[in-house]
Amino acid sequence: MIIGYTSPLHAERSSPVPRLSQAAAFAGLAVTFTVVMLGATLPTPMYALYQQELRFSPITQTVIFSVYAVGVLAALVLTGRWSDLVGRRPMLLAGLGFALVSSVVFLLAGPVWVLLLGRLLSGLSAGIFAGTATAAVVEAAPESWRTRASAVATAANIGGLGLGPLLAGIFVQYLPAPLHLSFAVHAVAVALCVLIVWSAPETVTPTPGVRLRPQPVRVPAAVRPVFVSAATAGFAGFAVTGLFAAISPRLVSEIVGNPNHAVAGLVAFLLLGSSAASQLVANRFDAGVMLRLGCVGLVVGMALVGLSVATGSMALLATGAVVAGVGQGPTLSSGLKTVNARVDPDQRAEVTSSYFVVLYVALSLPVIGLGAASQSWGLRTSGIAFCAGVAVLAVVSLVALTLLARRSARKEAAATPR
Incomplete structure (x- = not known):
């Protein structure tokens, strides 16, 4: 599959949108990475509740979880290097869009197919962020943080995945609306992260008229x-x-x-x-x-x-x-x-x-x-x-x-x- 893309003309310096400082962009992008990956594991403590409410089998529960991996793989293979060509910001915004829609879908979740859709969208978001956000965090790092930027990106990625079930478990056990509150809060956090990404300086010069192709999967x-x-x-x-x-x-x-x-x-x-x-x-x-x-x-x-x-x-x-x-x-x-x-x-x-x-x-x-x-x-x-x-x-x-x-x-x- 080949997709055509024409980069919009833009100039960071003359943009009417106020840009974050390098340090603020670095911190903001790391937080954004954490928020998106956190959403990928939010449903973990809720699977038992979904199973009780919708009365599906244990294998259906694992399929709902695993659809996430399908979304990640699709994003990795299809969009693996696109941010090198069109810029970090457009791909990060696309990932945030999938994360936001995923949380909204879970807010409305009813039948099993809706849960499957929510997990697929979450996987697409995480797949886009896995490579693009890592590169964006490293590139945005101030000089004093440059040697530790990869470690920060790793902590944001895996740490976010770990925080998801921890926070959701607390919400489910001790706060009202156990199947909805976590996703409502996450949706708001994602929306705020859109503002951060929109305001962060672009670190890649887009290639005009580039043709976007899937990332080859090959081992020499x-x-x-x-x-x-x-x-x-x-x-x-x-x-x-x-x-x-x-x-x-x-x-x-x-x-x-x-x-x-x-x-x-x-x-x-x-x-x-x-x-x-x-x-x-x-x-x-x-x-x-x-x-x-x-x-x-x-x-x-x-x-x-x-x-x-x-x-x-x-x-x-x-x-x-x-x-x-x-x-x-x-x-x-x-x-x-x-x-x-x-x-x-x-x-x-x-x-x-x-x-x-x-x-x-x-x-x-x-x-x-x-x-x-x-x-x-x-x-x-x-x-x-x-x-x-x-x-x-x-x-x-x-x-x-x-x-x-x-x-x-x-x-x-x-x-x-x-």
Whole structure:
């Protein structure tokens, strides 16, 4: 698909719209990134309420959650590099538009198809923001923040995903209109963020008359072994994200026996919050080492979560969420860095898109399988099997990555003059 685009004539300096200072734009764009990603996980504590009200099956619940991944993938593949051509602001405004409409749809939610539409729109918004907002935050950073700008963007992204279920759980449990208030507040916040983006200086010069094309998804043969190994770890990590974002309310209520929606939101926050923190730490160390340590964290975390499902222990579930999150973080950031270090710069965009395709497939398909299995075998048995499967994937990835690292070390040693 090819779409024609003609850039409007504009001049930042002569624009009648007052522009934010660089520091204000940097802070405002980081807040905007957080708000949009927060909306992607707002429904997490509400799935049980929707299920009670609409009487749909557990597999339908996981499908509603997973449609989000379809929207993210569509946005990543179709619009991956468009902001480099048309500018950051138009793409950010498009992402905010999808986020605002998504919240409005959830405010009006009734039948299942409306929930599916809301999740799809939320995914499109998050997919646009994943790349565009990261670039915008980094480019807007003042000189004193330049070296920390990527970390700020990462914290805004994953931190926003973590704050969504935490805040929504509190709203659902302790405030009126449990299925509506969170989305009303989010819609207002998104509308305010439109003003921020509109007022932020544009950091890219649009290309007039450019033809917008989908982002290719391709992995060069030379990097496929390390790509498969790293992507396997990423698959395991994002499958864990799907487990906590879609199923943690059921684990807390049905397995642990605590019906408090705020607690369910807290459990999801523990995973995503620890993931954000570990990514910030992992960026300071060797990517290959951190990726392997991430696999170890996933194995230990899934063992703890599996034990919590078997015993109904809230303490084990919370501890497992933190440990799994610490492991999940490097499987995203260090995994992608490990692969891109072996790719030519002109191929990184398509390899990055390929990596994210794997991650978002992992976010959706395994948890749908878990929802289906729980209807036949029960949530306890299915949950234990899910945790075991993720742990096995992490072990396979760890072994493969270790062998590749040793092979690479031997090649370097052989090439070093003695």
